[in-house]
Amino acid sequence: MSNILLTETKSTGETERLGFELAKSLNPDDVVALYGELGSGKTCFVKGVARGLSLSNPVKSPSFSIINEYPGKIPLFHIDFYRLEKSAEIEDIGWMEYLDSGGIVIIEWAERVKNMLPSKRIDVYFKILGNATRRVEIIAVDGSGN
Ligand SMILES: Nc1ncnc2c1ncn2[C@@H]1O[C@H](COP(=O)(O)OP(=O)(O)OP(=O)(O)O)[C@@H](O)[C@H]1O
Ligand SMILES: [Mg+2]
Structure with a gap:
């Protein structure tokens, strides 16, 4: 692990x-x-990422689709596993094809696919501290197993 930001x-x-x-x-x-x-x-953070990538479509929490694509110079694939709990369902939707597709993949409820994630990734942990306060920890995981 390297590059930890806690705020x-x-x-x-x-x-x-x-x-x-x-x-x-x-x-x-x-x-x-x-x-x-x-x-x-999490979705609030995704909105910022999309803006930072100069993507024009507003990012909403994908309520009907599990995967939303936001085309742009570097496309963003926003995947939300909230509605999928069973690993059979998760494996069925083909989301792993978006890894290595040249875009950026951002995943809500990553807890549900943790063992399927690439070992090199950026983890972001959110915690509610109060009405308007959130603890956010960003960790660049380098894949060498901590
Ligand atoms: N500091 C903060 N940062 C982000 N959201 C905040 C903050 N303070 C309050 N909020 C509120 O918390 C909510 C965050 O909603 P958001 O959809 O981003 O959460 P989420 O983690 O994506 O939830 P879900 O698991 O349902 O997808 C919003 O209602 C927002 O107004
Ligand atoms: Mg959300």
């Missing part, structure tokens, strides 16, 4: 800003795994 945000704007800043250092084929309870700010 607290005090508004949605600050959480978006973190995603926006992270986007600047993302490259094609990067995978960003988001962990944390309901309402902890």
Whole structure:
């Protein structure tokens, strides 16, 4: 492990800003795994990443589709596993084809696919501290097994 950023945000704007800043250092084929309870700010962070990548479509929590694509210079594939719990369902939807596709993949509820994620990735942990406060920890995992 390397490159750990631990911070607290005090508004949605600050959480978006973190995603926006992270986007600047993302490259094609990067995978960003988001962990944390309901309402902890994952989708808010994705919005910032999308803005940081200059993607025009607003990013919404994918409520009907599990995978949303946002085309752009570097496309962003936003995958949300909230509605999928069974590993059979998760394996069925073919999301792994988006890894190594030249885009950036960002995954909500990454807890549910942790053993299928590439060992080189960026993990982002969200925790609700209060009404408007969130703890956000960003860890660049380098794949060498800590
Ligand atoms: N500092 C903060 N950062 C982000 N969101 C915040 C913050 N403070 C309050 N909020 C509120 O928390 C909620 C975060 O919603 P968001 O959809 O981003 O969560 P989520 O982690 O994607 O949840 P889900 O698991 O349901 O997809 C919003 O209602 C937002 O207004
Ligand atoms: Mg969400």
